[in-house]
Amino acid sequence: MTLDLTQFHDAFFEESFEALDSMESALLKLDLGAPDAELINTIFRVAHSIKGGSATFGFSEIASFTHSLETLLDELRANRLQVTEATSDLLLKSVDAMRDMLRAVQAKKPIDSQRVADLQFETEQLLAQRHAAANGAAGHAPAPQANASQGSQPAAAAGSASAALSAGATAQANVPLASAGVSQASAQSGTPSPASAPSSERRWKISFRPYPELFARGNDPLRMLRELHELGSLRAEAILDALPSFAELDTQSCYLAWNLELTGNVDEAAIRQVFDWAEGDCDLVIAEETAPAAPAPAEDLTNYDLIAEFDAMMAADAAPKYEPVQAPPASPQPAASIPAASPAPAAASPAAAAEGSGKTEPAGSTEPAHAPERVSKSETTAASGIGDSGSIRVSVEKIDELMNTVGELVITQSMLSQLGRNLEGPASEQFRLGLAELERNMRELQDSVMRVRMLPISFVFSRFPRMVRDLAHRLGKQIEFTMTGEQTELDKTVLEKIGDPLVHLIRNSIDHGIEKPEVRVQRGKTPVGHLRLDACHRGGNICVEVHDDGAGLDPQKIMAKARARGLLGPNETLSDDQAVELIFLPGFSTAEQTTDVSGRGVGLDVVRRNVKELGGSIDIRNTPGQGARFIITLPLTLAIVDGQSIAVGKQNYIVPLISIIESLQIKQGSLNRIAGRGEVFAFRGDYVPVIRLHELFGVEPRARELDEGLIVIVEGDGRRVGLFVDDLLGQQQVVIKSLETNYGHIDGVSGATILGDGSVALILDLPGIIRRAGAGVRAN
Amino acid sequence: MNQVVSTEPSTGAEQFLTFVLGGEEYGVTILQVQGIQGWDRVTPIPNTPEYILGVINLRGAIVPIVDLRRRFGMPAAEFGPTTVVIVVRVTQDNRGERTLGLVVDAVSEVCSVGADARKPAPDFGSGIKTDFVKGLATVDNRMVILLDIDRLVSEGLLGSMSTH
Numbered sequence: 001m002t003l004d005l006t007q008f009h010d011a012f013f014e015e016s017f018e019a020l021d022s023m024e025s026a027l028l029k030l031d032l033g034a035p036d037a038e039l040i041n042t043i044f045r046v047a048h049s050i051k052g053g054s055a056t057f058g059f060s061e062i063a064s065f066t067h068s069l070e071t072l073l074d075e076l077r078a079n080r081l082q083v084t085e086a087t088s089d090l091l092l093k094s095v096d097a098m099r100d101m102l103r104a105v106q107a108k109k110p111i112d113s114q115r116v117a118d119l120q121f122e123t124e125q126l127l128a129q130r131h132a133a134a135n136g137a138a139g140h141a142p143a144p145q146a147n148a149s150q151g152s153q154p155a156a157a158a159g160s161a162s163a164a165l166s167a168g169a170t171a172q173a174n175v176p177l178a179s180a181g182v183s184q185a186s187a188q189s190g191t192p193s194p195a196s197a198p199s200s201e202r203r204w205k206i207s208f209r210p211y212p213e214l215f216a217r218g219n220d221p222l223r224m225l226r227e228l229h230e231l232g233s234l235r236a237e238a239i240l241d242a243l244p245s246f247a248e249l250d251t252q253s254c255y256l257a258w259n260l261e262l263t264g265n266v267d268e269a270a271i272r273q274v275f276d277w278a279e280g281d282c283d284l285v286i287a288e289e290t291a292p293a294a295p296a297p298a299e300d301l302t303n304y305d306l307i308a309e310f311d312a313m314m315a316a317d318a319a320p321k322y323e324p325v326q327a328p329p330a331s332p333q334p335a336a337s338i339p340a341a342s343p344a345p346a347a348a349s350p351a352a353a354a355e356g357s358g359k360t361e362p363a364g365s366t367e368p369a370h371a372p373e374r375v376s377k378s379e380t381t382a383a384s385g386i387g388d389s390g391s392i393r394v395s396v397e398k399i400d401e402l403m404n405t406v407g408e409l410v411i412t413q414s415m416l417s418q419l420g421r422n423l424e425g426p427a428s429e430q431f432r433l434g435l436a437e438l439e440r441n442m443r444e445l446q447d448s449v450m451r452v453r454m455l456p457i458s459f460v461f462s463r464f465p466r467m468v469r470d471l472a473h474r475l476g477k478q479i480e481f482t483m484t485g486e487q488t489e490l491d492k493t494v495l496e497k498i499g500d501p502l503v504h505l506i507r508n509s510i511d512h513g514i515e516k517p518e519v520r521v522q523r524g525k526t527p528v529g530h531l532r533l534d535a536c537h538r539g540g541n542i543c544v545e546v547h548d549d550g551a552g553l554d555p556q557k558i559m560a561k562a563r564a565r566g567l568l569g570p571n572e573t574l575s576d577d578q579a580v581e582l583i584f585l586p587g588f589s590t591a592e593q594t595t596d597v598s599g600r601g602v603g604l605d606v607v608r609r610n611v612k613e614l615g616g617s618i619d620i621r622n623t624p625g626q627g628a629r630f631i632i633t634l635p636l637t638l639a640i641v642d643g644q645s646i647a648v649g650k651q652n653y654i655v656p657l658i659s660i661i662e663s664l665q666i667k668q669g670s671l672n673r674i675a676g677r678g679e680v681f682a683f684r685g686d687y688v689p690v691i692r693l694h695e696l697f698g699v700e701p702r703a704r705e706l707d708e709g710l711i712v713i714v715e716g717d718g719r720r721v722g723l724f725v726d727d728l729l730g731q732q733q734v735v736i737k738s739l740e741t742n743y744g745h746i747d748g749v750s751g752a753t754i755l756g757d758g759s760v761a762l763i764l765d766l767p768g769i770i771r772r773a774g775a776g777v778r779a780n
Numbered sequence: 781m782n783q784v785v786s787t788e789p790s791t792g793a794e795q796f797l798t799f800v801l802g803g804e805e806y807g808v809t810i811l812q813v814q815g816i817q818g819w820d821r822v823t824p825i826p827n828t829p830e831y832i833l834g835v836i837n838l839r840g841a842i843v844p845i846v847d848l849r850r851r852f853g854m855p856a857a858e859f860g861p862t863t864v865v866i867v868v869r870v871t872q873d874n875r876g877e878r879t880l881g882l883v884v885d886a887v888s889e890v891c892s893v894g895a896d897a898r899k900p901a902p903d904f905g906s907g908i909k910t911d912f913v914k915g916l917a918t919v920d921n922r923m924v925i926l927l928d929i930d931r932l933v934s935e936g937l938l939g940s941m942s943t944h
Contacts, residue, residue: 743835743842747827749826752823752835760822760835
């Protein structure tokens with residue numbers, strides 16, 4: 001049977017890119033020196049699955065590269081290599097390289113093989129150094145310890161089909177691993193040489209419990225059993241507990257589990273090899289049946305015993321396989337130091353070792369029960385989080401289509417509701433009941449569809465740790481970067497457009513806000529600067545805040561700069577807050593000024609414009625010398641707005657509820673005029689200008705006198721005005737429709753919506769109106 | 781206007797929807813017509829040329845309505861029972877496709893105009909703009925003015941709006 005694999009390419013690329021993102025974020029979370037084992041596992045899994053995928057699809061370059069990366073990761077995972085700045089740099093570079101390779105393959109372009117080869121060489125060098133150092137230290141180690149070093153073998157092979165080979169290769173010579181394909185590796189470790197049989201038969205107990213979705217991953221338990229059988233004599237016992245009744249049987253699910261007993265000259269690595277592809281899809285416990293001659297009583301087990309036994313066990317099967325005995329020690333602590341070690345680190349070792357060998361317990365029944373259990377559990381949840389999150393991929397167009405249809409339904413439904421209200425007759429009551437039900441369901445449907453489009457802001461945030469790290473590196477600054485509220489959800493369209501402004505702001509903060517360590521110390525601050533990125537929901541909006549404890553903005557310098565640029569009259573002075581706002585003016589920023597003004601302002605006008613286009617606003621809270629906060633407020637969605645209907649003459653308009661401060665009625669007498677024209681009235685200590693909407697829009701109003709209509713105080717662009725309208729009508733959620741699709745932009749109108757009666761109402765663009773009227777008093 | 785004729789396929793007839801406007805008969809290519817509907821209330825949009833009557837809800841889309849009489853500078857007429865909106869789809873070079881409604885006095889018929897029945901529009905000099913006239917056709921001894929609506933749109937009708 002031939003299978004066209006290209007149909008899976010897209011999914012593979014998409015998944016791989018996502019996986020690389022998660023790998024990157026895991027890498028950035030990795031603490032130098034004391035790495036979280038679970039994080040390393042995550043990273044390892046990503047590399048592993050990309051390797052597997054690319055090998056399957058025949059992207060051999062990627063597979064080969066990932067393979068050597070995996071080797072390195074395996075060393076980290078087994079704690080034989082410390083996570084240093086250099087390693088994590090290398091790994092991050094590798095992530096970039098993999099991403100680029102995948103992109104190249106996706107675009108069917110040639111891979112930049114020079115770069116890949118360089119990185120691969122670097123990786124191998126690192127590995128080689130590791131081995132060289134280890135060899136130097138343990139050069140004349142006694143035989144058992146040297147054997148113990150080979151204990152790395154099963155662990156490595158367990159994780160990947162190939163690490164066995166690489167460990168061997170690097171131990172012998174610095175052979176480039178690039179050519180070591182998966183198959184080659186499996187050939188080596190999969191068939192233990194018959195000559196190497198020092199201890200005769202070994203008995204392995206294997207508990208193999210596949211998850212129901214095993215088949216879906218293309219795994220065939222039967223094949224595995226057959227392969228095991230080839231390794232030695234196999235006794236299999238099937239566990240039928242989970243088998244449902246025939247009627248409930250789902251042929252796609254695996255209900256069976258097995259207890260296996262394998263006897264033969266087999267090492268654990270070979271067994272793990274068989275289950276390699278099922279990793280993450282099953283619970284697997286492999287334990288050697290300890291010979292009756294050396295039973296380890298579980299009660300008086302000490303840590304020392306555990307490790308020693310573990311090492312011995314590893315040594316027993318690994319030693320004969322490779323002749324060079326001058327290999328590094330397996331566990332982070334040399335065997336000799338173990339008895340002296342305090343219980344705590346020693347206790348950690350078996351756990352680490354267990355993790356190193358995959359998610360299962362290698363030391364068999366003698367292992368304390370709780371440790372491996374914890375490990376395997378965390379592994380399982382993490383695996384399911386990555387592999388099978390119960391989600392499907394849907395194209396955005398489909399969702400948009402759905403949104404549109406739901407929008408239409410909402411309109412139809414409100415049309416019906418209006419009809420129902422005027423209905424008379426015996427069935428009318430029932431009709432209305434039905435309508436009420438429909439309305440409720442409609443709202444739920446709308447909410448659900450909206451939620452589909454909502455994504456956590458972490459999709460944008462995730463790229464920042466890397467960016468901050470690299471930038472801080474380059475600029476010689478020390479920055480502690482924290483993010484909160486990554487799970488805050490917002491509409492995909494908003495999400496896509498908020499990335500660039502945030503990049504800008506963060507870059508600005510690092511570049512110009514946070515000082516160099518020595519400057520910071522001089523100013524009595526900690527040498528490490530703090531940069532925070534927060535997201536939260538506030539009302540119907542989402543707030544994203546970039547906060548640094550750097551130099552802040554210097555209003556005097558900004559004003560001086562603005563004067564030099566002609567943005568401010570020579571004798572004009574502004575309050576500090578107003579001065580700071582100047583940095584948002586187009587033309588304020590040029591490359592040259594970034595150094596002599598405290599720096600901010602590179603393209604901040606663009607940032608502001610982008611945010612405004614999304615219907616949001618940006619504010620600065622500045623404390624000179626102490627830092628600055630940029631606060632971006634954005635609507636959750638661009639598709640639906642909570643609106644207040646207002647009436648002017650025969651027309652209805654929608655004012656976004658979010659921009660309404662309050663509405664009130666004022667008397668003609670309380671109105672003051674400026675220069676005989678502009679009308680203002682006192683509102684909460686400010687004089688707020690009045691815009692008569694009917695004049696602005698040229699419609700015939702019902703109310704001309706102030707006491708006949710209403711003043712709606714609205715805010716847009718940080719300015720307040722009073723809109724004079726005839727009346728306030730109801731509040732409703734409206735679906736925003738673009739006027740520009742078939743028409744064009746209209747000043748003062750941000751879009752249109754369709755009302756319950758099928759007619760169109762325009763949605764007011766308050767910043768536009770305020771600008772157009774050239775009015776407004778700054779809101780505080 | 782020779783080149784206009786030459787761009788049309790010389791073989792076969794083209795179908796036109798004809799309508800009446802101030803006593804004159806016009807035709808638009810049937811391929812561009814999306815539908816015809818009765819005149820209904822529109823929502824006026826502020827600060828637009830007077831021939832833009834406003835927008836309507838056309839199956840969920842916001843569609844602008846153009847009063848062709850005013851567009852052609854004819855005296856405005858009361859909208860009566862025969863007043864209809866012809867919904868057409870126009871293509872504009874820089875904007876892609878757009879939908880708009882044209883208010884006309886009445887729709888008359890769909891007719892086939894063969895290449896031989898088409899004459900180029902005469903040049904009236906600078907007094908009368910005939911840019912959006914594709915040609916003239918004789919149908920049952922009546923003269924039908926064939927409109928180039930794509931041109932009509934790009935020649936300032938919606939052109940000013942796309943500059944924003």
